[in-house]
Amino acid sequence: MGKHNHHEHQGESLADAARANLEKSGEKWTDTRAAIFDALAGFSRPASAYDIAELVSAARGKRVAPNSVYRILDLFVANNLAMRVESANAYLANSHPGCAHDCIFLVCDTCGEATHIDDDPLSQQVRTVAKSQGFSSIRPVIEVRGICQKCS
Amino acid sequence: MGKHNHHEHQGESLADAARANLEKSGEKWTDTRAAIFDALAGFSRPASAYDIAELVSAARGKRVAPNSVYRILDLFVANNLAMRVESANAYLANSHPGCAHDCIFLVCDTCGEATHIDDDPLSQQVRTVAKSQGFSSIRPVIEVRGICQKCS
DNA sequence: GCGTGTTAAGATACAACATATCATTTTCCA
């Protein structure tokens, strides 16, 4: 108990899962949203809105303005298709959009790669501490900056 | 056991403690650094470098450039006189500069106030998770966004 | 006291991240 399977997706399958999740919330899977999701999912490390704007603009031969990217990233985050890494001002695609967790990110200060961990008991403790201080609408931000194994 | 006293400082006493700690590291307590520490300590919520630059400039009748503020804030953070709240892009004075903890910040999305918690067992767990993934030079970032009691 | 090397701070410019506002296009349904 306590464990469960994540359906890790990648490539087309991931985009399909993302699409399904977004549409389940009554939102549309438009061309622009698909292009932005593809760009985001194509990065191996957290990508800034401007990184994505640049890539999508080049790929489509048509400029996408940063504000559009932000709008769509906000939508993705709200619907759990993407996560924001606060300490990096950047975003990651969620590789298992179906299940909701508080995320823990391990971010390498050298190479910029981010590892995504779930540890529900741990994040639950953080929630509990916040609740005990009278906080509501709690959104934990648990990240670790450091040097990853590859870079050390 | 497990508990220990924090010497909470405020006002002049806090500045004195900060000065002592900085000088213990072989750094100087200059007028500019004192002014920036005072400004930082005077805010009741996390202050941005630009907030501080503005306040110090006004208080001294002489412009302090943001890059100087950043330099000095970096120095303060490195010497544990201040902490950076990553999810707010802002800084807080450390009210017990003598003792080093991983900090947990509870940040209210409504009023912007931040509560500073220490929970060493919890932050130790975060460190352990990161270490188990091969991370070194670990700096945990544990923050909670939400609505504080007063604002709810 | 006087040069000289070192550290601190200032000036300036710019890069990177984020949002506000209004206009245009697309969708979709009555």
Add this chain to the structure above:
DNA sequence: TGGAAAATGATATGTTGTATCTTAACACGC
């Protein structure tokens, strides 16, 4: 098919953070 609503675009601007070079303050040996 026409009109409301949603999505995207254009543009401007606000906010946060760094890079580079210059000037000022300080400290120490002579």
